[in-house]
Amino acid sequence: MSTLVPRGRRPQNLTIGRVGVYAFLATAALFFLLPLWIMVMTSLKPMDEIRLGNILALPAALTVEAWSKAWSSACTGLECNGISVGFWNSVRILIPSVILSIVAGAINGYALSFWRVKGANVMFGVLLLGAFIPYQVFLYPLVRIFSMTGIYNSLTCIVLVHVIFGLPTMTLLFRNYYAGLPIELFKAARIDGGGFWSIFFRVILPMSTPILVVATILQVTGIWNDFIFGLTFAGRENLPMTVQLNNIVHSTQGERAYNVDMAATMLAALVPLVVYFVSGRWFVRGIAAGAVKG
Amino acid sequence: METISIRAPSVAPSGTKTRRSMRTRLPAAIALLPTALVVLVVYIGCMLWTVRLSFTSSTLLPKLDWVGLAQYNRLFVNDRFVTSAENIVIFGILFISGCLIIGFLLAVFIDQNVRGEGLFRTVFLYPYSMSFVVTGVAWQWFLNPGLGLQKLVRDLGFESFTFDWLVNQKMAIYTIVIAGLWHGSGLTMAIMLAGLRGIDKDLWKAARVDGIPTWRVYTSVVIPLLRPMIVTAVVLLATGVVKLYDLVVAMTLGGPGIATEVPAKFVMDHLFERNNIALGTAAATMMLITVVIVLAPWVYARYIRAEGRRA
Numbered sequence: 001m002s003t004l005v006p007r008g009r010r011p012q013n014l015t016i017g018r019v020g021v022y023a024f025l026a027t028a029a030l031f032f033l034l035p036l037w038i039m040v041m042t043s044l045k046p047m048d049e050i051r052l053g054n055i056l057a058l059p060a061a062l063t064v065e066a067w068s069k070a071w072s073s074a075c076t077g078l079e080c081n082g083i084s085v086g087f088w089n090s091v092r093i094l095i096p097s098v099i100l101s102i103v104a105g106a107i108n109g110y111a112l113s114f115w116r117v118k119g120a121n122v123m124f125g126v127l128l129l130g131a132f133i134p135y136q137v138f139l140y141p142l143v144r145i146f147s148m149t150g151i152y153n154s155l156t157c158i159v160l161v162h163v164i165f166g167l168p169t170m171t172l173l174f175r176n177y178y179a180g181l182p183i184e185l186f187k188a189a190r191i192d193g194g195g196f197w198s199i200f201f202r203v204i205l206p207m208s209t210p211i212l213v214v215a216t217i218l219q220v221t222g223i224w225n226d227f228i229f230g231l232t233f234a235g236r237e238n239l240p241m242t243v244q245l246n247n248i249v250h251s252t253q254g255e256r257a258y259n260v261d262m263a264a265t266m267l268a269a270l271v272p273l274v275v276y277f278v279s280g281r282w283f284v285r286g287i288a289a290g291a292v293k294g
Numbered sequence: 295m296e297t298i299s300i301r302a303p304s305v306a307p308s309g310t311k312t313r314r315s316m317r318t319r320l321p322a323a324i325a326l327l328p329t330a331l332v333v334l335v336v337y338i339g340c341m342l343w344t345v346r347l348s349f350t351s352s353t354l355l356p357k358l359d360w361v362g363l364a365q366y367n368r369l370f371v372n373d374r375f376v377t378s379a380e381n382i383v384i385f386g387i388l389f390i391s392g393c394l395i396i397g398f399l400l401a402v403f404i405d406q407n408v409r410g411e412g413l414f415r416t417v418f419l420y421p422y423s424m425s426f427v428v429t430g431v432a433w434q435w436f437l438n439p440g441l442g443l444q445k446l447v448r449d450l451g452f453e454s455f456t457f458d459w460l461v462n463q464k465m466a467i468y469t470i471v472i473a474g475l476w477h478g479s480g481l482t483m484a485i486m487l488a489g490l491r492g493i494d495k496d497l498w499k500a501a502r503v504d505g506i507p508t509w510r511v512y513t514s515v516v517i518p519l520l521r522p523m524i525v526t527a528v529v530l531l532a533t534g535v536v537k538l539y540d541l542v543v544a545m546t547l548g549g550p551g552i553a554t555e556v557p558a559k560f561v562m563d564h565l566f567e568r569n570n571i572a573l574g575t576a577a578a579t580m581m582l583i584t585v586v587i588v589l590a591p592w593v594y595a596r597y598i599r600a601e602g603r604r605a
Contacts, residue, residue: 021406028400029417035432035476036420042435055436055446107325115322123330130337132589134536136561136578140347140571141340144356164332171329196321225425227540232566242427246544249431258435269428276423277416283423284484 043067043263050258066259070267074260076239076247083264086244090224090271093240096159098219101166105215106208108167109174110200114186124171131168139232146233153235161233162223170215177211178204214286217279221272241268341582348576354569365576375577378555381467385556386535388471389478393531394524396475397482402512404483405490415487419480426477430544433473434460463553466546470554473541478534482527489523490516529592536585557581 038055043066045059053060072082079085112120142161146152151160181204189199230240239247245268249261276283351361369375400418404411421429436442439458447455459465493516501511517524539558542548548555557577564574 018406021403021408024399024403025408025414028396028403029414032417032421032476032480035429035436038436039432050441054449055442104329108329111322111325115319117319117323117326119330120323120326123326123333126333126337127329129590130333132533132585133337133341134558134578134581134585136558136565137344137582138336138340139562140356140565140575140578141343142336144343145335145340164336167329167332195318196325221423225427227425227427227543228562232562242425242540245431246427249434249544250547258441261431262435265428265431269424272423272425273420276420280416284419284488 039262039266043070043259043266045259047255047257047259066257066263067267069257070248070260070263074248074257074264075251076244077251083241083244083248083267086239086241087267089234089238089244090241092155093158093162093230093234093238094220094223096155097162097166097223098216100159101163101170101219102212102215104163104167105170105174106205106212107200108171109176109178110204111196112171112175113178114183114199114204115196124175127168127171131172135165135228139228143232153233153237155234155238158229158234158238158240161229162226165229166219166222169218173215173218174208174211177208181207213279213282217275217283218286220275221283224271244268344575345579345582347571348579350572352571352575354571356571361572365572366580368573369576369580372573374552374555375557375560377552378557378560378577379580381554382535382538382556384467385471385474385538386532388468389474389535390528390531392471392475393479393482394527396479397527398486398517398520400479400483401486401490404487415484418483421477422481424477426540427544429473429477430541433469433476434545437469437472460546461550463550466550466553470538470542470545473545474538477541478531481530485523485527485530486520489520493519525592529589532588536581 041056041059042050044062044064045053046061046063046065049060070082071084073080074082076083076086111117112124143152146157146160151157185203186199189203194203224240225242226240227242227246230238230243234240234243245264248264249256279286346358347356348365349361349363350357350359351364400414404414404418408414437457437460439445439456439461444455444457447457459469497515498511501508501515537558538556539562542554542556542559546554548559557580561574561578561581564570564577568574
């Protein structure tokens with residue numbers, strides 16, 4: 001029996017087995033890192049080098065020209081203002097969508113888990129089922145409704161769509177979190193004469209920091225990465241970065257500038273990557289809370 | 295259909311309310327009203343509207359005539375739709391099983407008290423934070439035969455090496471699977487790892503005392519214990535499969551030919567580009583039916599039958 005393992009499961013000596021474990025993990029890590037490496041390398045090379053050289057190799061003549069071109073002058077269809085247009089559109093979509101969907105989720109979750117409103121659980125059940133239904137089932141009637149009300153193809157429209165389709169996850173997230181809070185807290189506040197909103201703002205909201213962080217991570221990455229809603233509802237003026245990226249990649253005339261494509265791709269991936277690396281374990285917790293805990 | 299079955303249990307116990315509690319609950323009811331409206335108008339209304347449109351002859355503009363199942367008959371002889379349906383089955387099976395296997399293996403290996411665990415976890419999960427468009431563009435670049443992987447291996451001296459799946463009608467769908475696995479297996483790993491960490495440490499001691507080989511413990515004890523995690527992962531991955539659209543658009547645009555078309559793309563193209571609303575909504579209804587058949591029992595058992603909080 002080994003004496004080395006207070007916490008572990010098996011002895012920790014460097015056996016063939018251990019080497020095998022690390023070899024497997026390292027190989028897997030290479031597979032996962034490969035596309036990122038290739039993207040970064042390609043984006044830093046001039047086109048001549050891409051055509052002749054090795055796709056994995058470090059750039060011989062390092063240049064950030066592709067990045068500046070991708071940012072400010074790459075063509076998305078007829079216009080050639082780069083992906084920066086999409087970046088700022090995404091920011092303008094992101095901020096109100098994230099805030100409003102979190103507010104809606106928090107209020108819903110609070111009302112559902114502390115106040116027994118008639119029919120609320122039925123509503124919640126339908127909402128949750130809605131989360132599993134493919135968006136294609138709702139899109140066309142929704143387009144008709146928005147065009148009838150005159151806000152189709154606008155910033156308002158895309159923000160509303162994000163809030164609507166964020167409702168199931170956000171409500172579920174907050175409902176589950178609030179269901180875990182001690183009910184006595186709520187009862188005490190009720191005895192003290194607190195009403196719906198005063199309890200929410202004075203008691204519940206101050207305790208919600210962890211779930212607010214999780215919700216923000218979830219919504220920022222989710223909304224930033226959205227493609228289908230932006231394509232359908234945002235209108236030409238407000239196309240988000242993902243749609244612009246797709247346009248840049250697929251609409252280049254003549255020879256494709258792979259370095260510019262890859263620089264644009266990296267730029268589009270940057271925000272969620274930063275969120276991911278900064279948030280670390282919270283990111284996993286977000287996915288888990290949004291989906292696993294039911 | 296399922297809205298009726300969940301209505302039954304929660305209508306009953308509401309007769310005991312006093313007038314006072316009704317009044318104090320009013321703000322809560324008002325707060326829930328916007329969501330209730332969205333549920334009624336969007337989640338129920340738009341869904342029924344889509345189903346209704348699939349029984350019409352609408353093309354560019356919606357009509358409310360009735361042509362019965364004519365659109366469905368057209369759908370099932372439509373090459374593009376049949377290919378789409380086949381593709382989503384191929385993708386679904388390979389993607390879900392692949393994610394489960396890779397995710398499980400990664401989680402098990404990470405769970406061996408390795409150094410740099412955090413680093414490995416970060417590396418395996420980061421693709422999941424990126425969009426499908428980014429994933430699609432990255433893999434399209436890496437797998438393109440002219441300058442990507444094929445050229446790389448040929449330049450190493452293997453002149454006859456061929457890897458042209460991306461432009462090969464028969465194989466293109468598998469490149470989508472590869473990109474999907476790269477994007478999604480980290481998530482499965484995270485879920486499985488959480489499950490492995492939740493297993494009682496005494497289990498391993500007991501197994502070691504009894505001299506049971508490690509692999510045997512995994513196959514006979516750990517995997518059954520991970521069942522809830524596996525179910526969760528499958529449901530999560532399955533909803534991802536149905537939504538498959540951006541990845542295909544970014545990577546192959548449904549090509550070469552119609553080789554990588556998927557149902558979501560079929561619907562989008564017919565609704566917004568080909569001006570064939572009835573056929574598009576019929577395909578959307580088929581997607582809906584598939585999802586209901588696959589997921590309804592699980593959703594029912596997990597969320598609706600399970601008692602909510604009794605406040």
